[in-house]
Amino acid sequence: MEEELKHLLTGQPCPPIKGSSLPLGKNRVLGFNMCYVVVGVAIDDGKVLMIQEAKPSCRGQWYLPAGRVEKKETLIDAVKREVKEEAGVDFEPQALIGVETQGMSWVRVTFSGKVVGGKLKTTSEADKESLQAGWFTSDVSRLPLEIPLRLRDILPLISAGVETQQLISAGPVVMPTPVAYVSTSLKFIILQDDGSKLCVLQAKSPAGTFLPFSVDGGFVFRKVAVEVMKNNGIEQITMDELEVIGVLSVEHDPVGVDCIRDGVCLTLLVRSAAQLKGGAWVTLEDELVIERLRTALGKGINCMRLLNY
Known part of the structure:
Protein backbone atom coordinates (compact mmCIF):
# COMPACT_ATOMS: atom_id res chain seq x y z
CA MET A 1 0.00 0.00 0.00
CA GLU A 2 2.64 2.56 1.04
CA GLU A 3 4.77 1.78 -2.00
CA GLU A 4 1.80 2.57 -4.26
CA LEU A 5 1.13 5.80 -2.38
CA LYS A 6 4.78 6.81 -2.71
CA HIS A 7 4.60 6.34 -6.49
CA LEU A 8 1.38 8.36 -6.74
CA LEU A 9 2.65 11.18 -4.55
CA THR A 10 5.92 11.51 -6.48
CA GLY A 11 4.36 11.40 -9.95
CA GLN A 12 5.56 7.93 -10.90
CA PRO A 13 3.48 5.21 -12.60
CA CYS A 14 2.36 2.62 -10.05
CA PRO A 15 3.49 -0.94 -10.72
CA PRO A 16 0.40 -3.18 -10.99
CA ILE A 17 -0.37 -5.67 -8.25
CA LYS A 18 0.94 -9.02 -9.35
CA GLY A 19 -1.76 -11.32 -10.68
CA SER A 20 -4.48 -8.66 -10.91
CA SER A 21 -5.61 -5.84 -13.17
CA LEU A 22 -7.82 -2.78 -12.92
CA PRO A 23 -11.50 -3.29 -13.79
CA LEU A 24 -12.45 -1.96 -17.21
CA GLY A 25 -15.36 0.33 -17.99
CA LYS A 26 -16.65 2.19 -21.00
CA ASN A 27 -14.01 2.72 -23.68
CA ARG A 28 -13.31 6.47 -23.94
CA VAL A 29 -12.44 7.79 -27.41
CA LEU A 30 -11.43 11.41 -27.91
CA GLY A 31 -13.80 13.23 -30.23
CA PHE A 32 -16.49 10.59 -29.78
CA ASN A 33 -17.35 10.25 -26.10
CA MET A 34 -14.47 12.06 -24.40
CA CYS A 35 -13.24 15.67 -24.38
CA TYR A 36 -10.24 17.15 -22.60
CA VAL A 37 -9.66 20.89 -22.37
CA VAL A 38 -6.35 22.41 -21.23
CA VAL A 39 -5.79 25.91 -19.84
CA GLY A 40 -2.50 27.74 -19.42
CA VAL A 41 -1.96 30.32 -16.65
CA ALA A 42 1.25 32.35 -17.00
CA ILE A 43 1.96 34.91 -14.27
CA ASP A 44 4.81 37.41 -14.51
CA ASP A 45 5.47 40.45 -12.34
CA GLY A 46 1.88 40.76 -11.18
CA LYS A 47 0.36 40.26 -14.63
CA VAL A 48 -1.40 37.36 -16.32
CA LEU A 49 -1.22 36.34 -19.97
CA MET A 50 -4.59 36.73 -21.72
CA ILE A 51 -5.83 36.27 -25.29
CA GLN A 52 -8.57 38.12 -27.17
CA GLU A 53 -11.12 35.73 -28.63
CA ALA A 54 -11.77 35.47 -32.37
CA LYS A 55 -14.81 33.18 -32.18
CA PRO A 56 -18.00 34.90 -33.45
CA SER A 57 -19.85 34.10 -30.21
CA CYS A 58 -17.33 35.94 -28.01
CA ARG A 59 -15.24 37.99 -30.45
CA GLY A 60 -13.28 40.77 -28.77
CA GLN A 61 -13.62 39.37 -25.27
CA TRP A 62 -10.64 38.15 -23.27
CA TYR A 63 -9.84 34.73 -21.77
CA LEU A 64 -6.96 32.53 -20.69
CA PRO A 65 -5.28 30.53 -23.47
CA ALA A 66 -7.28 27.30 -23.65
CA GLY A 67 -8.46 24.63 -26.04
CA ARG A 68 -9.22 21.00 -26.71
CA VAL A 69 -6.69 18.20 -26.59
CA GLU A 70 -6.16 16.49 -29.96
CA LYS A 71 -5.89 12.77 -30.74
CA LYS A 72 -2.72 11.10 -29.43
CA GLU A 73 -1.68 14.33 -27.70
CA THR A 74 -0.56 14.47 -24.07
CA LEU A 75 -1.99 17.11 -21.76
CA ILE A 76 1.40 18.83 -21.55
CA ASP A 77 1.87 18.93 -25.33
CA ALA A 78 -1.68 20.20 -25.73
CA VAL A 79 -1.30 23.18 -23.38
CA LYS A 80 2.02 24.14 -24.99
CA ARG A 81 0.38 24.07 -28.43
CA GLU A 82 -2.70 26.03 -27.36
CA VAL A 83 -0.69 28.82 -25.73
CA LYS A 84 1.56 29.04 -28.79
CA GLU A 85 -1.37 29.15 -31.23
CA GLU A 86 -3.41 31.67 -29.27
CA ALA A 87 -0.79 33.87 -27.62
CA GLY A 88 2.28 33.44 -29.83
CA VAL A 89 4.62 32.57 -26.95
CA ASP A 90 6.36 29.43 -25.77
CA PHE A 91 4.82 28.14 -22.53
CA GLU A 92 6.53 25.84 -20.05
CA PRO A 93 3.97 24.16 -17.77
CA GLN A 94 5.26 23.77 -14.22
CA ALA A 95 2.32 22.47 -12.19
CA LEU A 96 -1.25 21.26 -12.48
CA ILE A 97 -3.40 23.60 -10.39
CA GLY A 98 -7.02 22.76 -11.14
CA VAL A 99 -9.37 20.05 -12.37
CA GLU A 100 -12.97 20.56 -13.50
CA THR A 101 -15.43 17.98 -14.77
CA GLN A 102 -18.84 17.87 -16.41
CA GLY A 103 -20.46 14.48 -16.49
CA MET A 104 -18.27 11.52 -17.36
CA SER A 105 -16.91 12.77 -20.67
CA TRP A 106 -15.55 16.31 -20.18
CA VAL A 107 -12.47 17.15 -18.12
CA ARG A 108 -10.64 20.49 -18.01
CA VAL A 109 -7.18 20.69 -16.47
CA THR A 110 -5.31 23.90 -15.77
CA PHE A 111 -1.55 24.34 -15.74
CA SER A 112 0.47 27.07 -14.11
CA GLY A 113 3.68 27.87 -15.95
CA LYS A 114 5.97 30.47 -17.40
CA VAL A 115 6.72 32.03 -20.79
CA VAL A 116 10.15 30.97 -22.04
CA GLY A 117 10.22 32.36 -25.59
CA GLY A 118 8.31 33.56 -28.63
CA LYS A 119 6.56 36.92 -28.94
CA LEU A 120 3.05 38.12 -28.17
CA LYS A 121 0.55 37.83 -30.99
CA THR A 122 -0.49 41.24 -32.32
CA THR A 123 -3.62 42.34 -34.19
CA SER A 124 -1.66 42.10 -37.46
CA GLU A 125 -1.33 38.35 -36.79
CA ALA A 126 -5.00 37.78 -35.91
CA ASP A 127 -6.41 34.45 -37.08
CA LYS A 128 -9.19 31.99 -36.17
CA GLU A 129 -7.40 31.11 -32.94
CA SER A 130 -7.31 34.63 -31.46
CA LEU A 131 -7.11 38.33 -32.31
CA GLN A 132 -4.15 39.21 -30.07
CA ALA A 133 -2.55 38.53 -26.70
CA GLY A 134 -1.52 40.75 -23.83
CA TRP A 135 -0.48 40.99 -20.19
CA PHE A 136 -3.00 42.35 -17.67
CA THR A 137 -3.26 42.59 -13.90
CA SER A 138 -3.45 39.27 -12.09
CA ASP A 139 -5.49 40.93 -9.33
CA VAL A 140 -8.85 39.22 -9.94
CA SER A 141 -10.76 42.08 -8.31
CA ARG A 142 -9.36 44.53 -10.89
CA LEU A 143 -9.04 42.38 -14.02
CA PRO A 144 -12.74 42.56 -15.06
CA LEU A 145 -12.46 46.36 -14.89
CA GLU A 146 -9.49 46.42 -17.27
CA ILE A 147 -10.83 44.18 -20.04
CA PRO A 148 -14.15 42.53 -20.99
CA LEU A 149 -13.95 38.87 -19.99
CA ARG A 150 -15.54 36.05 -21.95
CA LEU A 151 -16.40 34.29 -18.67
CA ARG A 152 -15.53 34.89 -15.04
CA ASP A 153 -14.82 31.19 -14.45
CA ILE A 154 -11.12 31.91 -15.06
CA LEU A 155 -10.79 34.14 -11.99
CA PRO A 156 -10.27 31.23 -9.51
CA LEU A 157 -7.73 29.77 -11.96
CA ILE A 158 -5.77 33.02 -12.07
CA SER A 159 -5.80 33.21 -8.26
CA ALA A 160 -4.51 29.62 -8.10
CA GLY A 161 -1.79 30.50 -10.62
CA VAL A 162 -0.64 33.46 -8.55
CA GLU A 163 -0.53 31.35 -5.39
CA THR A 164 1.35 28.52 -7.10
CA GLN A 165 4.00 30.82 -8.57
CA GLN A 166 4.70 32.18 -5.10
CA LEU A 167 5.17 28.68 -3.66
CA ILE A 168 6.49 26.65 -6.59
CA SER A 169 10.13 26.74 -5.52
CA ALA A 170 9.18 25.01 -2.26
CA GLY A 171 7.44 22.13 -4.06
CA PRO A 172 6.33 19.42 -4.43
CA VAL A 173 4.03 20.04 -7.40
CA VAL A 174 1.75 17.79 -9.47
CA MET A 175 2.19 17.04 -13.15
CA PRO A 176 0.39 14.42 -15.27
CA THR A 177 1.59 10.84 -14.88
CA PRO A 178 1.82 8.91 -18.19
CA VAL A 179 -0.44 5.90 -17.58
CA ALA A 180 -3.00 4.74 -20.15
CA TYR A 181 -6.60 4.10 -19.10
CA VAL A 182 -9.50 2.78 -21.14
CA SER A 183 -12.17 4.40 -18.99
CA THR A 184 -12.90 7.38 -16.76
CA SER A 185 -11.66 6.21 -13.38
CA LEU A 186 -11.20 7.42 -9.83
CA LYS A 187 -8.83 6.26 -7.09
CA PHE A 188 -9.49 7.30 -3.52
CA ILE A 189 -7.00 8.00 -0.77
CA ILE A 190 -9.44 8.03 2.16
CA LEU A 191 -7.81 9.14 5.40
CA GLN A 192 -8.60 9.07 9.08
CA ASP A 193 -6.41 11.46 11.06
CA ASP A 194 -6.41 11.60 14.85
CA GLY A 195 -3.51 14.04 14.97
CA SER A 196 -0.93 11.42 15.94
CA LYS A 197 -1.27 8.97 13.07
CA LEU A 198 -2.71 8.74 9.56
CA CYS A 199 -4.72 5.70 8.48
CA VAL A 200 -5.77 4.99 4.89
CA LEU A 201 -8.58 2.73 3.71
CA GLN A 202 -7.41 -0.28 1.69
CA ALA A 203 -9.55 -1.91 -0.97
CA LYS A 204 -11.31 -5.04 0.30
CA SER A 205 -10.36 -6.98 -2.82
CA PRO A 206 -7.40 -5.19 -4.47
CA ALA A 207 -7.65 -5.31 -8.28
CA GLY A 208 -4.72 -3.54 -9.90
CA THR A 209 -4.54 -1.06 -7.00
CA PHE A 210 -4.63 -1.26 -3.21
CA LEU A 211 -6.76 1.89 -3.17
CA PRO A 212 -10.57 1.95 -3.41
CA PHE A 213 -11.37 2.38 -7.10
CA SER A 214 -14.36 3.45 -9.21
CA VAL A 215 -14.88 3.05 -12.95
CA ASP A 216 -17.45 5.23 -14.76
CA GLY A 217 -19.02 5.99 -11.38
CA GLY A 218 -19.59 9.68 -12.00
CA PHE A 219 -17.95 12.89 -10.88
CA VAL A 220 -20.14 13.77 -7.89
CA PHE A 221 -17.10 12.94 -5.86
CA ARG A 222 -18.44 12.71 -2.31
CA LYS A 223 -21.34 10.56 -3.52
CA VAL A 224 -18.97 8.20 -5.32
CA ALA A 225 -16.68 8.14 -2.26
CA VAL A 226 -19.60 7.02 -0.07
CA GLU A 227 -20.48 4.25 -2.53
CA VAL A 228 -16.85 3.13 -2.73
CA MET A 229 -16.49 3.08 1.04
CA LYS A 230 -19.64 1.00 1.46
CA ASN A 231 -18.29 -1.44 -1.12
CA ASN A 232 -15.13 -1.71 0.98
CA GLY A 233 -16.64 -2.50 4.35
CA ILE A 234 -17.75 0.89 5.74
CA GLU A 235 -21.49 0.47 6.18
CA GLN A 236 -22.42 3.60 8.14
CA ILE A 237 -21.20 6.66 6.23
CA THR A 238 -22.80 9.79 4.76
CA MET A 239 -21.55 12.53 2.46
CA ASP A 240 -21.63 15.01 5.35
CA GLU A 241 -18.91 13.01 7.11
CA LEU A 242 -16.47 13.36 4.20
CA GLU A 243 -14.33 16.25 2.95
CA VAL A 244 -12.91 16.03 -0.56
CA ILE A 245 -9.60 17.90 -0.24
CA GLY A 246 -8.55 17.81 -3.90
CA VAL A 247 -6.77 15.82 -6.62
CA LEU A 248 -3.35 14.31 -5.95
CA SER A 249 -2.66 12.83 -9.37
CA VAL A 250 -3.89 12.85 -12.95
CA GLU A 251 -2.97 9.73 -14.93
CA HIS A 252 -3.40 10.00 -18.68
CA ASP A 253 -1.56 8.65 -21.70
CA PRO A 254 -3.24 8.73 -25.14
CA VAL A 255 -0.78 6.30 -26.71
CA GLY A 256 -1.83 2.96 -25.27
CA VAL A 257 -1.31 -0.46 -26.75
CA ASP A 258 -4.14 0.07 -29.24
CA CYS A 259 -3.76 3.89 -29.43
CA ILE A 260 -7.40 4.45 -28.46
CA ARG A 261 -6.99 4.58 -24.70
CA ASP A 262 -8.35 8.05 -24.09
CA GLY A 263 -9.43 7.46 -20.50
CA VAL A 264 -8.16 9.23 -17.40
CA CYS A 265 -7.72 8.41 -13.72
CA LEU A 266 -7.93 11.03 -10.98
CA THR A 267 -6.67 10.22 -7.50
CA LEU A 268 -8.78 12.04 -4.91
CA LEU A 269 -7.76 12.85 -1.36
CA GLY A 298 -3.18 21.61 4.37
CA LYS A 299 -4.11 22.27 0.71
CA GLY A 300 -0.52 22.76 -0.38
CA ILE A 301 0.44 23.04 -4.03
CA ASN A 302 0.77 19.25 -4.32
CA CYS A 303 -3.04 19.11 -4.09
CA MET A 304 -4.99 20.40 -7.09
CA ARG A 305 -8.21 22.30 -6.63
CA LEU A 306 -11.51 20.69 -7.54
CA LEU A 307 -13.63 23.53 -8.84
CA ASN A 308 -17.01 21.85 -9.24
CA TYR A 309 -17.72 19.13 -6.71
Missing part, protein backbone atom coordinates in the same frame (compact mmCIF):
# COMPACT_ATOMS: atom_id res chain seq x y z
CA VAL A 270 -10.70 12.44 1.02
CA ARG A 271 -10.73 13.01 4.77
CA SER A 272 -13.24 11.40 7.11
CA ALA A 273 -14.61 13.61 9.86
CA ALA A 274 -15.33 10.64 12.13
CA GLN A 275 -13.61 7.46 13.28
CA LEU A 276 -15.39 4.89 11.15
CA LYS A 277 -16.13 1.28 11.95
CA GLY A 278 -15.38 -1.49 9.49
CA GLY A 279 -13.05 -1.66 6.53
CA ALA A 280 -9.35 -2.43 6.36
CA TRP A 281 -7.38 0.59 7.60
CA VAL A 282 -3.61 0.75 7.17
CA THR A 283 -1.58 2.93 9.55
CA LEU A 284 1.01 4.82 7.52
CA GLU A 285 4.67 4.68 8.58
CA ASP A 286 6.65 5.93 5.58
CA GLU A 287 7.88 9.46 6.42
CA LEU A 288 7.76 10.74 2.83
CA VAL A 289 4.19 9.50 2.32
CA ILE A 290 3.05 11.03 5.62
CA GLU A 291 4.76 14.35 4.89
CA ARG A 292 3.27 14.61 1.38
CA LEU A 293 -0.22 13.73 2.61
CA ARG A 294 -0.08 16.22 5.47
CA THR A 295 1.03 18.91 3.02
CA ALA A 296 -1.92 18.02 0.81
CA LEU A 297 -4.33 18.04 3.76
Whole structure:
Protein backbone atom coordinates (compact mmCIF):
# COMPACT_ATOMS: atom_id res chain seq x y z
CA MET A 1 0.00 0.00 0.00
CA GLU A 2 2.64 2.56 1.04
CA GLU A 3 4.77 1.78 -2.00
CA GLU A 4 1.80 2.57 -4.26
CA LEU A 5 1.13 5.80 -2.38
CA LYS A 6 4.78 6.81 -2.71
CA HIS A 7 4.60 6.34 -6.49
CA LEU A 8 1.38 8.36 -6.74
CA LEU A 9 2.65 11.18 -4.55
CA THR A 10 5.92 11.51 -6.48
CA GLY A 11 4.36 11.40 -9.95
CA GLN A 12 5.56 7.93 -10.90
CA PRO A 13 3.48 5.21 -12.60
CA CYS A 14 2.36 2.62 -10.05
CA PRO A 15 3.49 -0.94 -10.72
CA PRO A 16 0.40 -3.18 -10.99
CA ILE A 17 -0.37 -5.67 -8.25
CA LYS A 18 0.94 -9.02 -9.35
CA GLY A 19 -1.76 -11.32 -10.68
CA SER A 20 -4.48 -8.66 -10.91
CA SER A 21 -5.61 -5.84 -13.17
CA LEU A 22 -7.82 -2.78 -12.92
CA PRO A 23 -11.50 -3.29 -13.79
CA LEU A 24 -12.45 -1.96 -17.21
CA GLY A 25 -15.36 0.33 -17.99
CA LYS A 26 -16.65 2.19 -21.00
CA ASN A 27 -14.01 2.72 -23.68
CA ARG A 28 -13.31 6.47 -23.94
CA VAL A 29 -12.44 7.79 -27.41
CA LEU A 30 -11.43 11.41 -27.91
CA GLY A 31 -13.80 13.23 -30.23
CA PHE A 32 -16.49 10.59 -29.78
CA ASN A 33 -17.35 10.25 -26.10
CA MET A 34 -14.47 12.06 -24.40
CA CYS A 35 -13.24 15.67 -24.38
CA TYR A 36 -10.24 17.15 -22.60
CA VAL A 37 -9.66 20.89 -22.37
CA VAL A 38 -6.35 22.41 -21.23
CA VAL A 39 -5.79 25.91 -19.84
CA GLY A 40 -2.50 27.74 -19.42
CA VAL A 41 -1.96 30.32 -16.65
CA ALA A 42 1.25 32.35 -17.00
CA ILE A 43 1.96 34.91 -14.27
CA ASP A 44 4.81 37.41 -14.51
CA ASP A 45 5.47 40.45 -12.34
CA GLY A 46 1.88 40.76 -11.18
CA LYS A 47 0.36 40.26 -14.63
CA VAL A 48 -1.40 37.36 -16.32
CA LEU A 49 -1.22 36.34 -19.97
CA MET A 50 -4.59 36.73 -21.72
CA ILE A 51 -5.83 36.27 -25.29
CA GLN A 52 -8.57 38.12 -27.17
CA GLU A 53 -11.12 35.73 -28.63
CA ALA A 54 -11.77 35.47 -32.37
CA LYS A 55 -14.81 33.18 -32.18
CA PRO A 56 -18.00 34.90 -33.45
CA SER A 57 -19.85 34.10 -30.21
CA CYS A 58 -17.33 35.94 -28.01
CA ARG A 59 -15.24 37.99 -30.45
CA GLY A 60 -13.28 40.77 -28.77
CA GLN A 61 -13.62 39.37 -25.27
CA TRP A 62 -10.64 38.15 -23.27
CA TYR A 63 -9.84 34.73 -21.77
CA LEU A 64 -6.96 32.53 -20.69
CA PRO A 65 -5.28 30.53 -23.47
CA ALA A 66 -7.28 27.30 -23.65
CA GLY A 67 -8.46 24.63 -26.04
CA ARG A 68 -9.22 21.00 -26.71
CA VAL A 69 -6.69 18.20 -26.59
CA GLU A 70 -6.16 16.49 -29.96
CA LYS A 71 -5.89 12.77 -30.74
CA LYS A 72 -2.72 11.10 -29.43
CA GLU A 73 -1.68 14.33 -27.70
CA THR A 74 -0.56 14.47 -24.07
CA LEU A 75 -1.99 17.11 -21.76
CA ILE A 76 1.40 18.83 -21.55
CA ASP A 77 1.87 18.93 -25.33
CA ALA A 78 -1.68 20.20 -25.73
CA VAL A 79 -1.30 23.18 -23.38
CA LYS A 80 2.02 24.14 -24.99
CA ARG A 81 0.38 24.07 -28.43
CA GLU A 82 -2.70 26.03 -27.36
CA VAL A 83 -0.69 28.82 -25.73
CA LYS A 84 1.56 29.04 -28.79
CA GLU A 85 -1.37 29.15 -31.23
CA GLU A 86 -3.41 31.67 -29.27
CA ALA A 87 -0.79 33.87 -27.62
CA GLY A 88 2.28 33.44 -29.83
CA VAL A 89 4.62 32.57 -26.95
CA ASP A 90 6.36 29.43 -25.77
CA PHE A 91 4.82 28.14 -22.53
CA GLU A 92 6.53 25.84 -20.05
CA PRO A 93 3.97 24.16 -17.77
CA GLN A 94 5.26 23.77 -14.22
CA ALA A 95 2.32 22.47 -12.19
CA LEU A 96 -1.25 21.26 -12.48
CA ILE A 97 -3.40 23.60 -10.39
CA GLY A 98 -7.02 22.76 -11.14
CA VAL A 99 -9.37 20.05 -12.37
CA GLU A 100 -12.97 20.56 -13.50
CA THR A 101 -15.43 17.98 -14.77
CA GLN A 102 -18.84 17.87 -16.41
CA GLY A 103 -20.46 14.48 -16.49
CA MET A 104 -18.27 11.52 -17.36
CA SER A 105 -16.91 12.77 -20.67
CA TRP A 106 -15.55 16.31 -20.18
CA VAL A 107 -12.47 17.15 -18.12
CA ARG A 108 -10.64 20.49 -18.01
CA VAL A 109 -7.18 20.69 -16.47
CA THR A 110 -5.31 23.90 -15.77
CA PHE A 111 -1.55 24.34 -15.74
CA SER A 112 0.47 27.07 -14.11
CA GLY A 113 3.68 27.87 -15.95
CA LYS A 114 5.97 30.47 -17.40
CA VAL A 115 6.72 32.03 -20.79
CA VAL A 116 10.15 30.97 -22.04
CA GLY A 117 10.22 32.36 -25.59
CA GLY A 118 8.31 33.56 -28.63
CA LYS A 119 6.56 36.92 -28.94
CA LEU A 120 3.05 38.12 -28.17
CA LYS A 121 0.55 37.83 -30.99
CA THR A 122 -0.49 41.24 -32.32
CA THR A 123 -3.62 42.34 -34.19
CA SER A 124 -1.66 42.10 -37.46
CA GLU A 125 -1.33 38.35 -36.79
CA ALA A 126 -5.00 37.78 -35.91
CA ASP A 127 -6.41 34.45 -37.08
CA LYS A 128 -9.19 31.99 -36.17
CA GLU A 129 -7.40 31.11 -32.94
CA SER A 130 -7.31 34.63 -31.46
CA LEU A 131 -7.11 38.33 -32.31
CA GLN A 132 -4.15 39.21 -30.07
CA ALA A 133 -2.55 38.53 -26.70
CA GLY A 134 -1.52 40.75 -23.83
CA TRP A 135 -0.48 40.99 -20.19
CA PHE A 136 -3.00 42.35 -17.67
CA THR A 137 -3.26 42.59 -13.90
CA SER A 138 -3.45 39.27 -12.09
CA ASP A 139 -5.49 40.93 -9.33
CA VAL A 140 -8.85 39.22 -9.94
CA SER A 141 -10.76 42.08 -8.31
CA ARG A 142 -9.36 44.53 -10.89
CA LEU A 143 -9.04 42.38 -14.02
CA PRO A 144 -12.74 42.56 -15.06
CA LEU A 145 -12.46 46.36 -14.89
CA GLU A 146 -9.49 46.42 -17.27
CA ILE A 147 -10.83 44.18 -20.04
CA PRO A 148 -14.15 42.53 -20.99
CA LEU A 149 -13.95 38.87 -19.99
CA ARG A 150 -15.54 36.05 -21.95
CA LEU A 151 -16.40 34.29 -18.67
CA ARG A 152 -15.53 34.89 -15.04
CA ASP A 153 -14.82 31.19 -14.45
CA ILE A 154 -11.12 31.91 -15.06
CA LEU A 155 -10.79 34.14 -11.99
CA PRO A 156 -10.27 31.23 -9.51
CA LEU A 157 -7.73 29.77 -11.96
CA ILE A 158 -5.77 33.02 -12.07
CA SER A 159 -5.80 33.21 -8.26
CA ALA A 160 -4.51 29.62 -8.10
CA GLY A 161 -1.79 30.50 -10.62
CA VAL A 162 -0.64 33.46 -8.55
CA GLU A 163 -0.53 31.35 -5.39
CA THR A 164 1.35 28.52 -7.10
CA GLN A 165 4.00 30.82 -8.57
CA GLN A 166 4.70 32.18 -5.10
CA LEU A 167 5.17 28.68 -3.66
CA ILE A 168 6.49 26.65 -6.59
CA SER A 169 10.13 26.74 -5.52
CA ALA A 170 9.18 25.01 -2.26
CA GLY A 171 7.44 22.13 -4.06
CA PRO A 172 6.33 19.42 -4.43
CA VAL A 173 4.03 20.04 -7.40
CA VAL A 174 1.75 17.79 -9.47
CA MET A 175 2.19 17.04 -13.15
CA PRO A 176 0.39 14.42 -15.27
CA THR A 177 1.59 10.84 -14.88
CA PRO A 178 1.82 8.91 -18.19
CA VAL A 179 -0.44 5.90 -17.58
CA ALA A 180 -3.00 4.74 -20.15
CA TYR A 181 -6.60 4.10 -19.10
CA VAL A 182 -9.50 2.78 -21.14
CA SER A 183 -12.17 4.40 -18.99
CA THR A 184 -12.90 7.38 -16.76
CA SER A 185 -11.66 6.21 -13.38
CA LEU A 186 -11.20 7.42 -9.83
CA LYS A 187 -8.83 6.26 -7.09
CA PHE A 188 -9.49 7.30 -3.52
CA ILE A 189 -7.00 8.00 -0.77
CA ILE A 190 -9.44 8.03 2.16
CA LEU A 191 -7.81 9.14 5.40
CA GLN A 192 -8.60 9.07 9.08
CA ASP A 193 -6.41 11.46 11.06
CA ASP A 194 -6.41 11.60 14.85
CA GLY A 195 -3.51 14.04 14.97
CA SER A 196 -0.93 11.42 15.94
CA LYS A 197 -1.27 8.97 13.07
CA LEU A 198 -2.71 8.74 9.56
CA CYS A 199 -4.72 5.70 8.48
CA VAL A 200 -5.77 4.99 4.89
CA LEU A 201 -8.58 2.73 3.71
CA GLN A 202 -7.41 -0.28 1.69
CA ALA A 203 -9.55 -1.91 -0.97
CA LYS A 204 -11.31 -5.04 0.30
CA SER A 205 -10.36 -6.98 -2.82
CA PRO A 206 -7.40 -5.19 -4.47
CA ALA A 207 -7.65 -5.31 -8.28
CA GLY A 208 -4.72 -3.54 -9.90
CA THR A 209 -4.54 -1.06 -7.00
CA PHE A 210 -4.63 -1.26 -3.21
CA LEU A 211 -6.76 1.89 -3.17
CA PRO A 212 -10.57 1.95 -3.41
CA PHE A 213 -11.37 2.38 -7.10
CA SER A 214 -14.36 3.45 -9.21
CA VAL A 215 -14.88 3.05 -12.95
CA ASP A 216 -17.45 5.23 -14.76
CA GLY A 217 -19.02 5.99 -11.38
CA GLY A 218 -19.59 9.68 -12.00
CA PHE A 219 -17.95 12.89 -10.88
CA VAL A 220 -20.14 13.77 -7.89
CA PHE A 221 -17.10 12.94 -5.86
CA ARG A 222 -18.44 12.71 -2.31
CA LYS A 223 -21.34 10.56 -3.52
CA VAL A 224 -18.97 8.20 -5.32
CA ALA A 225 -16.68 8.14 -2.26
CA VAL A 226 -19.60 7.02 -0.07
CA GLU A 227 -20.48 4.25 -2.53
CA VAL A 228 -16.85 3.13 -2.73
CA MET A 229 -16.49 3.08 1.04
CA LYS A 230 -19.64 1.00 1.46
CA ASN A 231 -18.29 -1.44 -1.12
CA ASN A 232 -15.13 -1.71 0.98
CA GLY A 233 -16.64 -2.50 4.35
CA ILE A 234 -17.75 0.89 5.74
CA GLU A 235 -21.49 0.47 6.18
CA GLN A 236 -22.42 3.60 8.14
CA ILE A 237 -21.20 6.66 6.23
CA THR A 238 -22.80 9.79 4.76
CA MET A 239 -21.55 12.53 2.46
CA ASP A 240 -21.63 15.01 5.35
CA GLU A 241 -18.91 13.01 7.11
CA LEU A 242 -16.47 13.36 4.20
CA GLU A 243 -14.33 16.25 2.95
CA VAL A 244 -12.91 16.03 -0.56
CA ILE A 245 -9.60 17.90 -0.24
CA GLY A 246 -8.55 17.81 -3.90
CA VAL A 247 -6.77 15.82 -6.62
CA LEU A 248 -3.35 14.31 -5.95
CA SER A 249 -2.66 12.83 -9.37
CA VAL A 250 -3.89 12.85 -12.95
CA GLU A 251 -2.97 9.73 -14.93
CA HIS A 252 -3.40 10.00 -18.68
CA ASP A 253 -1.56 8.65 -21.70
CA PRO A 254 -3.24 8.73 -25.14
CA VAL A 255 -0.78 6.30 -26.71
CA GLY A 256 -1.83 2.96 -25.27
CA VAL A 257 -1.31 -0.46 -26.75
CA ASP A 258 -4.14 0.07 -29.24
CA CYS A 259 -3.76 3.89 -29.43
CA ILE A 260 -7.40 4.45 -28.46
CA ARG A 261 -6.99 4.58 -24.70
CA ASP A 262 -8.35 8.05 -24.09
CA GLY A 263 -9.43 7.46 -20.50
CA VAL A 264 -8.16 9.23 -17.40
CA CYS A 265 -7.72 8.41 -13.72
CA LEU A 266 -7.93 11.03 -10.98
CA THR A 267 -6.67 10.22 -7.50
CA LEU A 268 -8.78 12.04 -4.91
CA LEU A 269 -7.76 12.85 -1.36
CA VAL A 270 -10.70 12.44 1.02
CA ARG A 271 -10.73 13.01 4.77
CA SER A 272 -13.24 11.40 7.11
CA ALA A 273 -14.61 13.61 9.86
CA ALA A 274 -15.33 10.64 12.13
CA GLN A 275 -13.61 7.46 13.28
CA LEU A 276 -15.39 4.89 11.15
CA LYS A 277 -16.13 1.28 11.95
CA GLY A 278 -15.38 -1.49 9.49
CA GLY A 279 -13.05 -1.66 6.53
CA ALA A 280 -9.35 -2.43 6.36
CA TRP A 281 -7.38 0.59 7.60
CA VAL A 282 -3.61 0.75 7.17
CA THR A 283 -1.58 2.93 9.55
CA LEU A 284 1.01 4.82 7.52
CA GLU A 285 4.67 4.68 8.58
CA ASP A 286 6.65 5.93 5.58
CA GLU A 287 7.88 9.46 6.42
CA LEU A 288 7.76 10.74 2.83
CA VAL A 289 4.19 9.50 2.32
CA ILE A 290 3.05 11.03 5.62
CA GLU A 291 4.76 14.35 4.89
CA ARG A 292 3.27 14.61 1.38
CA LEU A 293 -0.22 13.73 2.61
CA ARG A 294 -0.08 16.22 5.47
CA THR A 295 1.03 18.91 3.02
CA ALA A 296 -1.92 18.02 0.81
CA LEU A 297 -4.33 18.04 3.76
CA GLY A 298 -3.18 21.61 4.37
CA LYS A 299 -4.11 22.27 0.71
CA GLY A 300 -0.52 22.76 -0.38
CA ILE A 301 0.44 23.04 -4.03
CA ASN A 302 0.77 19.25 -4.32
CA CYS A 303 -3.04 19.11 -4.09
CA MET A 304 -4.99 20.40 -7.09
CA ARG A 305 -8.21 22.30 -6.63
CA LEU A 306 -11.51 20.69 -7.54
CA LEU A 307 -13.63 23.53 -8.84
CA ASN A 308 -17.01 21.85 -9.24
CA TYR A 309 -17.72 19.13 -6.71
